[in-house]
Amino acid sequence: MADGVMGYGVLVTGGGTGIGHACAAALAADGAAVTICGRTEAKLADSAERLEKAAANGGSVAYVVADVTDEASVAAAVAAAAEPTGTLNGVVANAGGGGGMGPYHVQDTDEFLRVLHLNVLGTMLSIKHSVPLMRAAGGGSFVGMSSIAGQITHPYFGAYTPGKAGIEAMMRNAADEYGAANIRFNAIRPGFIATEIMEGIPRDGDVYESYIVNTPMADVGLPEDVGHLARFLIGPESRWITGQCINVDGGHSLRRGPDFSPFIAPALGPDVMLGALPES
Numbered sequence: 001m002a003d004g005v006m007g008y009g010v011l012v013t014g015g016g017t018g019i020g021h022a023c024a025a026a027l028a029a030d031g032a033a034v035t036i037c038g039r040t041e042a043k044l045a046d047s048a049e050r051l052e053k054a055a056a057n058g059g060s061v062a063y064v065v066a067d068v069t070d071e072a073s074v075a076a077a078v079a080a081a082a083e084p085t086g087t088l089n090g091v092v093a094n095a096g097g098g099g100g101m102g103p104y105h106v107q108d109t110d111e112f113l114r115v116l117h118l119n120v121l122g123t124m125l126s127i128k129h130s131v132p133l134m135r136a137a138g139g140g141s142f143v144g145m146s147s148i149a150g151q152i153t154h155p156y157f158g159a160y161t162p163g164k165a166g167i168e169a170m171m172r173n174a175a176d177e178y179g180a181a182n183i184r185f186n187a188i189r190p191g192f193i194a195t196e197i198m199e200g201i202p203r204d205g206d207v208y209e210s211y212i213v214n215t216p217m218a219d220v221g222l223p224e225d226v227g228h229l230a231r232f233l234i235g236p237e238s239r240w241i242t243g244q245c246i247n248v249d250g251g252h253s254l255r256r257g258p259d260f261s262p263f264i265a266p267a268l269g270p271d272v273m274l275g276a277l278p279e280s
Contacts, residue, residue, distance in 0.1 A: 019193060119159075
C-alpha cells in the first residue's frame with residue numbers, strides 16, 4: 001500500500017469545477033492518471049490546466065467532453081480514462097445537481113425527470129461501463145456523490161433528495177453485487193461545501209444562517225474536504241470498506257436540513273407553500 005494510488009487510472013465525472021475538481025486534485029497529487037469529464041469544454045480545459053500544476057508522483061490529468069445522461073458519451077469517457085495506464089482502477093461519479101425547487105405539488109415534471117436522470121441515471125451508466133474494466137484490472141473502487149439531502153429532509157429540494165437517496169441505494173446494491181469481483185462501492189454525503197454553486201446563497205441571509213445553526217462545527221466545508229475522502233476511498237487504504245455512505249458535513253446531519261423557504265415563498269405565496277394550487 002506504500003504507493004497509494006500511484007499509477008491508478010481514475011475517471012472523475014463533473015471534474016471541471018468544485019468538488020469534482022478537488023477530487024481530481026487529490027488523486028493526481030498522489031500519482032493517479034486522472035481523466036475528468038463534463039459537458040463544458042472550456043471549464044474542463046481550465047480545470048485540467050490547474051490540475052496539472054498540482055499533479056505529483058507521476059500523476060497526470062486529461063479531459064474528455066461527456067454528458068453522463070448519454071450512454072454513448074459515458075462509454076467513451078470510461079474508455080478514455082483507461083487509456084493513460086491501460087487500466088481503470090477507480091471512478092468518482094461526481095456529476096450531478098439539482099433544480100426545480102419548490103413543493104412537490106407544483107413540480108414541473110420534465111424538470112423533475114431531468115434532475116433524476118442527471119443524478120441517478122448518470123451514476124448508473126457510470127457503473128455499467130466501468131465495472132467490466134475494473135474487473136479486468138483485478139478490482140477497483142467506485143465512489144458515488146450523494147449529499148446529506150439523501151439522508152435527512154431538505155424541504156422544497158424537488159428531485160434532488162430522491163435522486164441522492166437513489167445513488168446511495170445503488171452504492172449499497174452494487175457493493176453486494178460486485179464484492180466477489182473485488183470492486184468496492186461507497187458514497188460520500190457532502191453538507192454545505194463552499195463551491196461556485198453555493199456562492200448564490202448570501203452569507204448574511206436566513207438560508208445561510210440556517211446551515212450554520214444546524215452545523216455543530218458552525219462553519220461550511222471546502223471542496224478539498226470531500227476530495228481527501230474520495231482519494232482515501234479510491235485508494236488501497238480503504239480496501240475493506242464497501243457499501244458505506246460517509247458524511248462530510250461538520251456534523252450537520254446530526255440535526256436537520258436548511259430552510260430554503262426564504263428563496264421560494266416570495267414567488268409562490270404562503271398558501272401554495274402549504275398545498276394550494278397557484279392562481280392562474
